[in-house]
Amino acid sequence: MTAATAPSAIAHDIKVLAAQLGFEACGFASAAPVSAEAQARYDRWIELGCNDEMQWAARNCDVRSDPRLLVEGAQTVISVALGYYQALRQPPGAMRIAMYALGQEDYHTAVKRRLWNIAKLIADRTGCQSRCFVDSAPLRERYWAQQAGIGFVGRNNALIIPGKGSYFFLGEVVTTLALPPDEPCRLTCGNCGECVSHCPTGALSTPGAVDARRCLSCLTIEHRGELPPWVADSIGDHAYGCDECQLCCPHNRHAVQCSAPELQPSDAIMRLTPRQVLAMTPSDYRHTFAHSAIRRARLDMLQRNCRLATPKKR
DSSP states (O other): OOGGGOHHHHHHHHHHHHHHTTOSEEEEEEOOOOOHHHHHHHHHHHHTTTTTTOGGGGSOHHHHTOGGGTSTTOOEEEEEEEEOBOSOOOOTTSOEEOGGGOBSSOHHHHHHHHHHHHHHHHHHHHOOOEEEESSOSSOOHHHHHHHTTSOEEOTTSOEEBTTTBSOEEEEEEEESSOOOOOOOOOOOOTTOOHHHHHOTTOTTOSTTOOOTTTOHHHHHHTOOSSOOGGGGGTOTTEEEOOOHHHHTOGGGTTOOBOOOGGGSBOHHHHTOOHHHHHTOOHHHHHHHTTTOGGGGSOHHHHHHHHHHOOOOOO
């Protein structure tokens, strides 16, 4: 490796490029097995059935615990964060949609397109191999973001970036390039507990874990079939996801506004009403959500949610 591609030089260039691509944070962690404590906590979460119907969370446990199994010869996990906070709110009568899903383009596409630029820089400068991930592999995203010094995992299980909040998409580049690791973020939420008290269903009652069986975000997006009867009394106006634990978080008082053009709110989605969704045909659904992350939930699931959700005046 020449002086031009020395670890410190390319590390600097990667972070500069990440900032140019719109990422609010970028950090490096040495690729290695996750800590015994983190592994035990995750195993316990699965044992308790807190993953509900997200059976994928219980698969590929070996890969999930060691990113080197994703990329042969991996040396570094590069973690980045792209903001999605929107000060603009949905109009009265619209079905309530989690903020992350309001964008004009699916965040998986938007973040991965940017990650490819980082992978290309690494390949061009060093010849090292890389793979890019955005919710697309059994990779502990928040764990690695914390190891890379980007932020810490809050009581609500969101990655919180000090001074910037938690409204961020995370992405990773797992690469065979050895980069100088950043110092892990060792901050915590302390005794705050705002998210715990504001959760409408008590899904955060177990410290350090989210019980998907009670989380409105998981229930409205991941849960197939009919929802448990008690959900009708707790769903409020949440038709797709739930932001309550982030809206109340003190770290989000000065949340960073989304700067990515393709992630700006889709006016058509912002104004959707439950009545419009209930009247949708499969063709309407495909057209309306063609480029949206909302397609994670099938049409029948959206309609199920809308039958229960009651829009509020805002």
